Amino acid sequence: MDHTERRVGARSFARLLGEWRPADGRRLASALADRIRLLVLDGRLPLEIRVPAERELAGALAVSRTTVAAAYDQLRDAAVLRSRRGAGSWTRLPTGPPGGAPPSPFFLLDDTAPHELAHAALPAPSEHLRRATTAAVHDLDALLGGHGYDLLGLPVLRTAIAGRFTARGLPTTADQVLVTTGAQGAIALVLATLTGPGDRVLVEHPTYPNALDAIAARGAHPVPVPMTTDPGTRADGWDLDLLTAAVRDAAPRLAYLIPDFQNPTGAVLPAQDRERLVDLARRTGTPLLVDETLAELSLDGPSPPPVGSFGGPDSPHVLTVGSASKVIWGGLRVGWVRASAPMVRRLAARRAALDLGGPPLEQLITARLLGEVEEIAAQRRIEVTAARDHLLGRLSALFPGWAANRPTGGLFLWVDVGAPVSSRLAVAARRHGLVIAAGPRFGLDGAFERRLRLPCTLRRDRVDAALDRLLLAWAGLDQVEAGVPPEPVAVA
Ligand SMILES: Cc1ncc(COP(=O)(O)O)c(C=O)c1O
Structure with a gap:
């Protein structure tokens, strides 16, 4: 990605997209639009950056130009891209419904998405x-x-x-x-x-x-x-x-x-x-x-x-x-x-x-x-150990195909979801009011599509409610197509 000219080349863009092709019979254009939207919303693709021309991207992805054109159309409709005829297309942040509140990157303040597993941070003592x-x-x-x-x-x-x-x-x-x-x-x-x-x-x-x-x-x-x-x-x-x-x-x-x-x-x-x-x-x-x-x-x-x-x-x-x-x-x-x-x-x-x-x-x-x-940390250890063990137990009950590590400290699990679908899962989760940070947020060039970071910082009732939504998202993964989640993912 060339940050000085604020444009991304077709090959870098293709790498950033990672494995975006749908495993099911979903339309290629919708899957491509979904993936680009996610990259913009979670910050992997900077705002106001020029994306490759349709023909170049079609070549780099080995798809037809019509597919890329249809994906860009969807993104323009969703206000994720803006285009100037003959000059190109640039990423932008969707502004949300007319007259609605301005979008905030601080989704925790936005009660349209009350469930989140993106921050790994504890409440105050x-x-x-x-x-x-x-x-x-x-x-x-x-x-x-x-x-x-x-x-x-x-x-x-x-x-x-x-x-x-x-x-x-x-x-x-x-x-x-x-x-x-x-x-x-x-x-x-x-x-x-x-x-x-x-x-x-x-x-x-x-x-x-x-x-x-x-x-x-x-x-x-x-x-x-x-x-x-x-x-x-x-x-x-x-x-x-x-x-x-x-x-x-x-x-x-x-x-x-x-x-x-x-x-x-x-x-x-x-x-x-x-x-x-x-x-x-x-x-x-x-x-x-x-x-x-x-x-x-x-x-x-x-x-x-x-x-x-x-x-x-x-x-x-x-x-x-x-x-x-x-x-x-x-x-x-x-x-x-x-x-x-x-x-x-x-x-x-x-x-x-x-x-x-x-x-x-x-x-x-x-x-x-x-x-x-020392005293505060001792209390934290008790809370986080219980949260880690609870989360591990719930994950093995709800997602038997996933594999999680058992960290000896810190505030999160790095979970292997068994297939390269983390970004799609993030899109699906938003439809159920849950914000998660897809694995590629933690890497470069679209890596870690099989991974998800889950925090051990929430109270049991909150984590259970979030995992219920995650399960729905997992079950509905096949239906992921266009849909406009309004805010980018902040991670801590
Ligand atoms: C490894 C690491 N470094 C830095 C930070 C940022 O911490 P701070 O809230 O102190 O800015 C975090 C927060 O999640 C972190 O996990």
């Missing part, structure tokens, strides 16, 4: 949060005389974050920490500081979709390294030889990795491979951007030491991203980067162009809650 907020309102008094801007984050929070790293085995001082707007803000800041348009960024494949989007937004190119799956246990993992070869061949500017309960596979990188990874970074000069967003959510015993601990406290090769979102609450929007003190100053300088710092009240609340994080 309300008692802790209320208490910490009351106390933080008093803490705020001391700051009200100042101007309120802080590129690095409040010292009290930086100290609390440094203390947490130290407790987890990575000695850290406050000057090695920069507070960001969630881990997502941290990822975007590191990309903005260390990479530029055209640079390569190594990623696991599959990986966290919003990181892929941040890489694309930077104009950088992801270099995917496949995760491996053990056929017996279904556990996913890393092939360090493959990763080493990819670093050597592609010479990426940065490697973005999620070694703790990898999103979406739930895999954990063993200690000896963490050491190898840091050694590789040191030898090749490729900095590691280590995403520890899920690290505090171990369900089955202790995790290996942080990757950063293998590089020494001042290593210039490891930048670690963390967040309060998963263990405490996403609504705080507090995350951080841990790096060498000079790198933290470099990041802070770059940050001025992005957001000038985070709100102090949320930082004060988080600083207080980090003091109680």
Whole structure:
């Protein structure tokens, strides 16, 4: 995909479409329109991008031009494409019914789709949060005389974050920490500081979709390294030889990795491979951007030491991203980067162009809650373990042909649905008022059509109601054709 000219070539488009042909007797044009619509709605195909001309796409897909023309017609009717005669067609977001509410990417606020299995995030620990907020309102008094801007984050929070790293085995001082707007803000800041348009960024494949989007937004190119799956246990993992070869061949500017309960596979990188990874970074000069967003959510015993601990406290090769979102609450929007003190100053300088710092009240609340994080995490473990086991039980009862892993931590299952139908299932699910993120949302070029990420974060009654809808969608998979789901999928 050429992001500078905002157009997608026919061959890339064909790859992005993945396996879109209907297995049943459905019309090819409808199936093609459905697939393109899904790519637009869940963000894999950017908005306002020019799609290939009918003839070119027909050639790349080995279908007739009439099929592509009919699919584009359906998409124009559904307001997913706009065309200018003689100039081409561009993707757009459907605007919904005339006079209706404007479409929101935040489908959770949209009660037309009350069931969702796309976010893997827990509700707030309300008692802790209320208490910490009351106390933080008093803490705020001391700051009200100042101007309120802080590129690095409040010292009290930086100290609390440094203390947490130290407790987890990575000695850290406050000057090695920069507070960001969630881990997502941290990822975007590191990309903005260390990479530029055209640079390569190594990623696991599959990986966290919003990181892929941040890489694309930077104009950088992801270099995917496949995760491996053990056929017996279904556990996913890393092939360090493959990763080493990819670093050597592609010479990426940065490697973005999620070694703790990898999103979406739930895999954990063993200690000896963490050491190898840091050694590789040191030898090749490729900095590691280590995403520890899920690290505090171990369900089955202790995790290996942080990757950063293998590089020494001042290593210039490891930048670690963390967040309060998963263990405490996403609504705080507090995350951080841990790096060498000079790198933290470099990041802070770059940050001025992005957001000038985070709100102090949320930082004060988080600083207080980090003091109680062991207790909060212990409660989370109980809830998530029960949710994981419940979900596994329901899945094997309702979908006997599916295969799920049993992650040892994190907030989701990475399910194999047994056939390359994940995108179609997402379309069918929307018809039953359920939002799911299809497997390809977590990869590049239409990969992972057999996969679905399901969160272990909902109360039992809510997950059961969502799974009832998923079952209806699964049973009605054959009927998937044109239909206009109004909102794109946000994933966390
Ligand atoms: C691996 C990973 N990184 C980053 C994020 C973004 O986290 P935050 O809410 O802190 O921005 C998430 C959220 O789902 C995640 O799973």
